[in-house]
Amino acid sequence: MLNHLFVTFGAMKFTAKQIAEILEGTVVGDENASVFTFAKIEEGHTGALSFLANPKYNAFIYDTSASIVLVNNSFIPEKPIKSTLIKVEDAYGAFAKLLEFYAQTKAKKKGIENPHFVANSAKLGEDIYLGAFAYIGERSTIGNNVKIYPNVYIGDDVTIGDNTTLFNGVRIYNECKIGSNVTIHGGSTIGADGFGFAPNAENSYDKIPQLGNVIIEDYVEVGANTAIDRATIGSTIIRKGVKLDNLIQIAHNVEIGENTVIAAQTGVAGSTKIGKNCMIGGQVGIIGHLTIGNGVKIAAQSGIGKNVKDNEVIQGSPAFGIGDYVRSYALFRKLPELAKKINDLSK
Amino acid sequence: MLNHLFVTFGAMKFTAKQIAEILEGTVVGDENASVFTFAKIEEGHTGALSFLANPKYNAFIYDTSASIVLVNNSFIPEKPIKSTLIKVEDAYGAFAKLLEFYAQTKAKKKGIENPHFVANSAKLGEDIYLGAFAYIGERSTIGNNVKIYPNVYIGDDVTIGDNTTLFNGVRIYNECKIGSNVTIHGGSTIGADGFGFAPNAENSYDKIPQLGNVIIEDYVEVGANTAIDRATIGSTIIRKGVKLDNLIQIAHNVEIGENTVIAAQTGVAGSTKIGKNCMIGGQVGIIGHLTIGNGVKIAAQSGIGKNVKDNEVIQGSPAFGIGDYVRSYALFRKLPELAKKINDLSK
């Protein structure tokens, strides 16, 4: 039914009553209010469906022109509201579900475009999209329903699982293994050599060959222009369900545990192991050969220089407990005042 | 006349007298000194034209071998100078103008190279350059005098305004709108999905569909390997005249005001609005859902965790007033000394 709703969304309108039935929610206001598109609550307009989940945005609901707003059951208005409300258990989740169904109705790329380059020894699955100027090397195997956008490069001996999408310009070096239901955004480089050099007698460096690969497990999403290096020996491993944002650096032999989320521009140096269900902010730097536990949270721009235990929440460069960091930093701001006190006392 | 000068620059020499007439400047020294190329003042050589604008570089003018140096009217030498000087209102501006005219005389790419991929429903403007292995998707519209370098990807339903240049390997996802006189450098990714995931009951994440787009207005320049994500709903907007350097991360639903300049490797998280005429240093991180005023200046490597008012100048992670930061940091360096004083006092 939900599916049916969105197949036709855009061409026709839906009423608050219809949507409330689908979401098992309760209408407050005009059951016949109708919508044909989505909008953020602060940009709501007639015909748009919005949602309110974060109390920080409560003020917008009294002014929005959205025809319908999804709200949590717990939401109690303090003033009159023009929009029709649909109360649900989880307004954010319900809205995301509606978007998801809408997204699925968009036309999907299919078929084989020309020119492309597929090595004779490569194997292609069924129902794939292969964009123009895409390249598939020797002995590589592509699963079913895979979408390979234009200018994607897949080297030799690569495996790509079912339902995976590689957007424009993704490159997968030789021997890497990409799971099923993976999404990699444009310009990301998977499997380039790790940064390994040994100083030699001439004060220059010898390259340490990087003979391993990268393994990306199922349901991983990788952002745009991110780099994940191959292992020196063995594998750099991105476990099931990991989400990596844009412009991230993952060095050789790193392992990232299941469902860990890392924000943009963070870098993880060689051989570090990160646990499951961590949340790592943007522009964080983590040095090599560390063990980061499960459920760890790291504030943006932090620098991690030693092992971190399960469920720690840390900040700073080098990082320590976030509460302690906040207290120290508050006093850092007051250092001129503290210094003056010390000088006064010294007199 | 200026134009004429540079059409032939390289093939023949020009004298100080000729250049002074063009720039409405005054010659000090040999009017017949001649040049055929440009050089920085510290690398000046016979036949080269240099300039001196920043007093920090004054020392170089007494040693340079540049045949001609453009200087500000306000410049007063303290020692003898070998070079011929041309005094102008704004030496830097005059030099840039000469470079600009020179650059325009360089041969421009024109015409259609093969193979390329252009969908039947796409519309191409006049006098475009379309490089080999470039891709233009369904219903996309390309303006006049647009330059699309090799391996550029333009998805479906994209609009590109007149006189815009997309260098090699730029990718523009579906439905994005790029204005006129825009330049985007190689490898930048415009319109990849925003980083939006909702935690679910299985301790993993559901993807929030990213249904919006990116709008880049006129006269914007975007550096190399930068990523600008599409909005979840609505648009990520880069306003007229904005200049973004390399390797920058702009997240979903961000808006950047007119003529704001952002240096390399800075990241802006989701839904943050940045005002006009700001100057943001390199490697700055700005968290999501903030409002940064007009004319704000942010020092390199700062971290911005709360709203910033018009014309504030800030530093630190988290950032506060730059003068206060500098004072606190000076005392941070003296902490061992301060701690010793405290211990002495305690005794």
Place this chain on the structure above:
Amino acid sequence: MLNHLFVTFGAMKFTAKQIAEILEGTVVGDENASVFTFAKIEEGHTGALSFLANPKYNAFIYDTSASIVLVNNSFIPEKPIKSTLIKVEDAYGAFAKLLEFYAQTKAKKKGIENPHFVANSAKLGEDIYLGAFAYIGERSTIGNNVKIYPNVYIGDDVTIGDNTTLFNGVRIYNECKIGSNVTIHGGSTIGADGFGFAPNAENSYDKIPQLGNVIIEDYVEVGANTAIDRATIGSTIIRKGVKLDNLIQIAHNVEIGENTVIAAQTGVAGSTKIGKNCMIGGQVGIIGHLTIGNGVKIAAQSGIGKNVKDNEVIQGSPAFGIGDYVRSYALFRKLPELAKKINDLSK
């Protein structure tokens, strides 16, 4: 002989005795222990060759299942070890040498794939690999044994020296010069415009034309998705033997001295000169127009705001002596305690 060993490695086994002879080492244990692959000591298994160089990893040698472990002559076991040992002067170097020979035995890409685009005026050397969808512009010169992977872009008037490898999606803008034995990894952008704009009377910016180029000397390695901008005038120069990691930003007119190594996500602003044999950590930011001496070491995430003398070792943002930084930061963590002491004294 070493070469011969690895030509057949994988197809057959080699004994400790054979390997010890090649490396001029001494066998301790079973001379007939045999191996057919490599592994890290902590992941060692039957048939694998490992090494132990860093005493930090000593504990692993007593548990590893590696059949053979290379160790330094100086290594003295404290407990019984199952593996056969081969004692050598430098276990790490010997292992790297074995990997190197193994890597060389891997099949190398050769020949010309179709379609490609090579301008009539371009010159190609002998024994090159030219991948599909690669582009070579007017008057560009490619040396012997060069490997140009698919989707590589080489603009006009570019020079590429012998034995250089450009991985997938590398782009080299017009007029840049790349030396011999250089490796550039996927997605890196060489020679995009420097970030130069002059404010004008309308509160917006005029572009300063970027007319210089990039020169990369011999034996340089550049990681993935890195950006090296062309000079405004003159050249941005990466000297012989420099190693740059992924996602690095090198601005216009920068010069980096021989054999300097820079880790991922570091940025160097315009016109800064960095000396020889420096080691620069990840996510470091260096402002423009500085001179960094030879042999300088900079800790990760540091910010460099002034010139640095030869052999300094620095940390912080802005950075100062690393020992002083560590002492100050230790006291930063204790600021709440210090503040309390001051308040107690004040009473």
